[in-house]
Structure formats: C-alpha cells, structure tokens
C-alpha cells in the first residue's frame with residue numbers, strides 16, 4: 001500500500017466504473033444487448049435510411065464507422081494557412097505537445113514541428129478548424145450514436161501521425177459519465193500506407209479493461225507507474241489475441257471521417273516514409289446534458305513539473321452544434337476582463 005493510500009484510504013473506494021465482464025459501465029443504447037434490434041426497428045419504421053442503418057449496425061459490431069463528408073476546398077487551405085501562422089506567431093492561448101504535456105505555443109520551439117507533435121484546441125484560433133469542430137454532418141452521426149445532443153469537448157490537430165501506441169480514450173480522457181465519449185478522426189489529405197496511418201482493432205470495444213485499481217479503468221499518474229501502463233498494454237494485446245482480433249490501418253481519401261466507440265483500441269503507426277505528412281483533425285465528444293465543462297492540464301513552463309489545471313464552461317455554437325472553447329483560451333479572456 002502506498003503512502004498516499006495509507007493516509008487517504010478512501011482514495012480507493014470510488015464506485016467501480018467497470019461491470020462484471022470488465023467493460024466500461026454504459027447507459028448508451030448502442031451498448032445494450034438489443035442494440036441491433038433497435039436499429040432494425042428504427043429502419044423498419046422509416047426513421048433511418050438503409051445506409052444509416054448499415055453504418056450504425058457496423059458501429060455496434062466493430063466499434064467504428066467510416067463516413068465521407070463534403071468539406072469545401074477552402075477549408076483545407078485556410079486551415080493549412082492558419083497552422084503556418086500559428087507556428088509563426090506562437091500565441092500564448094493555444095497549446096501544443098511534443099513528447100510532453102500540453103505547453104503554451106509561446107514556448108514552442110520550431111524544431112518541435114515534426115512527427116508526433118499535436119496542436120490542442122486549434123478551433124479557438126482558426127475559423128476553419130472551428131467549422132470542422134462543429135461540423136453538422138459529423139454531429140448528425142454522433143447524435144445518432146449517443147441518442148441525444150452531443151457537445152464537442154476538445155480538438156487535436158496532427159500534421160503527422162501521433163505515433164501513439166494502441167489505447168482506449170477513457171483511460172486518459174474523462175467524461176461525465178465515462179462512457180459518454182466518442183471521437184471523430186478526419187483526413188485532411190489523402191492518407192496512404194506509408195505516412196503512419198491511424199490504426200485500430202475492430203471489435204476491441206467489447207474487450208475487458210485493464211483494471212488499474214479495483215474497478216478503476218483510468219490511469220492516475222499520481223499512483224500508477226509506467227510499469228502499470230505497460231501491463232495494461234500487454235493485457236490489451238493478450239485479449240485481442242485470445243479473441244482473434246486483428247489490427248487494421250486506415251488508408252483513405254481526404255474528407256473521410258472515422259468515428260470510434262469510446263472503448264475501441266486505436267493509435268498512430270510509424271511512417272515508413274518520413275517525408276510524408278499525415279494531416280488529420282480529431283474531435284472528442286460527450287453529451288450536452290451531462291458534460292458541464294471541459295478541462296486540460298498545461299505545463300506552466302517548459303521543463304518544469306508545475307502544471308496548471310484549467311477548466312472551461314464557455315460554449316461555442318454553430319448550426320445547432322455545440323462545443324467548448326479551450327480552457328487555455330477561456331482563461332485568457334477571463335484574465336483580460338478582470
């Protein structure tokens with residue numbers, strides 16, 4: 001038992017977030033045993049068309065769905081210009097991460113603009129990114145899967161692949177309740193096999209979670225070590241092998257979206273051609289009725305352990321789609337107003 005566990009015994013007495021099979025507890029209709037019947041029934045009643053019924057059925061079985069969306073060409077070019085301007089101006093109210101926690105852009109080093117770098121909440125800086133963050137075509141599917149109004153909580157822009165190992169989002173991204181989490185991944189250019197495509201394991205959303213503590217699916221960096229995280233990776237690999245599940249990688253055209261179930265194992269593969277970019281935009285969503293704020297942690301100064309934990313309740317809205325402003329940007333607005 002650790003020192004912290006001895007002085008705060010209630011730390012370990014959180015209600016379990018996992019069911020008897022080790023799956024994340026979920027009240028979403030798509031996670032109920034009769035989900036396929038519900039889809040068939042809605043199709044029979046004419047509430048959803050053939051394509052939508054097929055896509056929802058695929059999502060329920062495989063844990064993801066691919067949908068092509070129409071995005072005007074200027075959005076792609078405006079976004080690219082905004083990213084170039086961002087790296088030139090380095091504002092303090094946008095954050096990025098390069099092998100670290102999120103750091104303010106004002107501390108960015110030009111040499112960090114390379115594979116595995118990610119920009120957080122570009123949607124507060126770029127109108128083009130905001131139009132993707134609050135994209136009606138994607139929201140329509142997210143709303144169908146949740147069965148209620150969604151809220152976009154966070155965006156991530158990748159100029160290259162993340163090179164992140166296979167993981168499940170709820171282990172790191174906390175929503176209220178934890179199962180109310182979906183993600184969309186949008187290809188900002190054609191994605192071939194050599195640029196380090198997105199990888200995922202179809203069907204893995206129904207595999208049990210590695211318990212970091214009793215009934216605890218989340219990693220807690222104050223008590224879990226890299227060894228615990230590695231054990232979780234081995235656990236996932238073992239369960240995929242036992243279930244005969246295989247890795248797939250996403251090669252696709254610009255404008256294709258992949259929406260994944262909260263528990264789908266996914267990550268970023270390594271490029272075989274380092275000269276290639278792999279531009280993509282990821283958005284996380286929860287449900288508007290339950291998620292009252294978003295939060296992020298930012299390193300106060302590069303190389304320093306001190307971290308600011310910021311929250312944001314400020315909602316942006318477009319075409320009936322809602323999403324949170326970034327905590328970092330919202331804190332700057334508050335500081336300016338006071």
Ligand SMILES: O=C(O)CCC(=O)C(=O)O
Pocket residue numbers: 156158161162163164169185197198266267268269280282
């Ligand atoms: O695009 C990628 O390489 C992976 C993104 C990812 O894993 C995530 O956003 O959770």
